[in-house]
Amino acid sequence: MEKLDSAVILKTIHRTLKTARLFDVFWERWLVHGLDENxxxxxxxxxHSLEGWYMTWADLAEIKEQKGRELEALNNMREAEKTYRQTALYYNLNYWIDPSYSKAKKEWYQKSVHFMKKADSLSDSKTIYKKLSLNDQSLCSGRIRVPKNPQGVIIIVNPIDSTKEELYLYEMDFLQKGFITMSFDGPGQGETFVVNGVTGTRVRWESFIHQVIEYANKSYPDLPIHLFGTSLAASWVLYGSSHKYVEKAVAVSPAVELDRMNMPGYFMKRMECSCIVDDKDEEETERSIPKFTEIKYRAPVLVFYGSQDMMITKNEFSRLYKNISSEKSLVEYEEEGHVCNRKLKEIRDTACSWFTGEFNMKEAQS
Known part of the structure; x- marks a missing residue:
């Protein structure tokens, strides 16, 4: 993969900062993932500048860290755990803003990992840290969280520019419902990218999805395995639904082919830093998205979609949904946009109820 020119990267960062300043919708993702609105x-x-971004989130992270220490001193481990996870999220924001590989990016990320592990050490649930080797020997890093008396495994597939540390609220909800969670940084994501040096290609992503599913089955052979993902991750959930070990899959706002999406220009440039998104040669393309026409659907799929989605139009979504050949059901939110951010907590609860068989797919369409 060609390395982007530094001027292009700086322009991309500037456009990201401008979007963050001007549009409230930019922040929905981070608010629903644990960012404090105050x-x-x-x-x-x-x-207004990259330096200002770094300084602001680092300062706020340090305030959270201090609060976590105070809560620990008061023996309030539950609240201390939550506060350290927020600390990790704020450092994750500094990791995220520069999409290219850099020493600073790696250092911010390591701070995020440190505080997530600090939170793990205070948790009632066991956490296992694991590296999986792909077919080309690339290493993908992950975390497995195990509640008492688990009733199933949920593999959380992370969106293309997310990390396994960002979606900690997903882990917490699923753990509370009695599910083991597996969350790995895929090719081009988080630790797999900045520490292990692995960029994203379609072949690596295909290998990654298979390896995580097979690891889950090997580790917990008596438990059902489910998949959960949003946006581009939901597309890989659809791909993973073809695996024989997957019992059920939930896809929230699954992405379609990149040239059929209304992807913001700055976001496409961000993606180019860690994965292949170009299609100059259609015969040899390694774009980090599944070949939808080749997915052999097997497991039942529950799909969520927001009617106000500006990135994936209703026509494009309908085309994708129509081609899902396994048992399927759709829950559509009239007022939601891409990823249905304001409904994500409800969606996670619905997913868990469906995974446990408390109601069938048709009843999920209320």
């Missing part, structure tokens, strides 16, 4: 209001007036 902290966001403090931050927005200070993020």
């Amino acid at each position: 902290d966001l209001q403090k931050a927005r007036s200070h993020i």
Whole structure:
């Protein structure tokens, strides 16, 4: 993969910062993943430059860290755990803003991992850290969280520019419902990218999905395995639904082919830093998205879609959904956009109820 010119990267960062300043919708993702709204209001007036962004989130992370230490001193381990996870999220914001590989990016990410592990050490649930080797010997890093008396495994497939540390609220919800969670940084993501040096290609992603599913089956052979993902991750959930070990799959706002999406220009440039998205040669393309026409659907799929989705039009989504050949059901939210951010907690609860068989797919379409 060709390395992007530094001027292009700086322009991409500038466009990201401008979007963050001007559009409230930019922050929905981070708010539903644990960002404190009061902290966001403090931050927005200070993020006109990359240096301002770094300083703002580092300062807020340090405040969270101090609060976590105070809670530990009071023996309030549950709240300390939550606070350290927020600390990790704030450092994750500094990891995220520069999409290219850099020493600073790696250092911010390591701070995020440190505080997530600190939170893990205070948790009632066991956490296992694991590296999986892909077919080309690339290493993908992950975390497995295990509740008492688990009733199943949920593999959380992370969106293309997310990390396994960002979606900790997903882990917490699934753990509370009695599910083991497996969350790995795929090719081009998080630790797999900045520490192990692995970029994203279609072949690597295909190998990654298979390896995680097979690891889950090998580790917990008596438990059902489910998949959960949003956006581009949901597309790989659809791909994974063909695996014989997967019992059920949930896809939230699954992405379609990249040239059929209304992807923001700055976001496409961000993706180019860690994975292949170009299609100059259609015969040899390694774009990091499944070949939808070749998916052999097997497991039942529950799909969620927001009617106000500007990235994936209703026509494109309908085309994708129509081609899902296994048992399927759709829950559509009229007022939601891409990823149905304001409904994600409800979606996770619905997914768990469906995984456990508390109601069938048709009843999920209320």
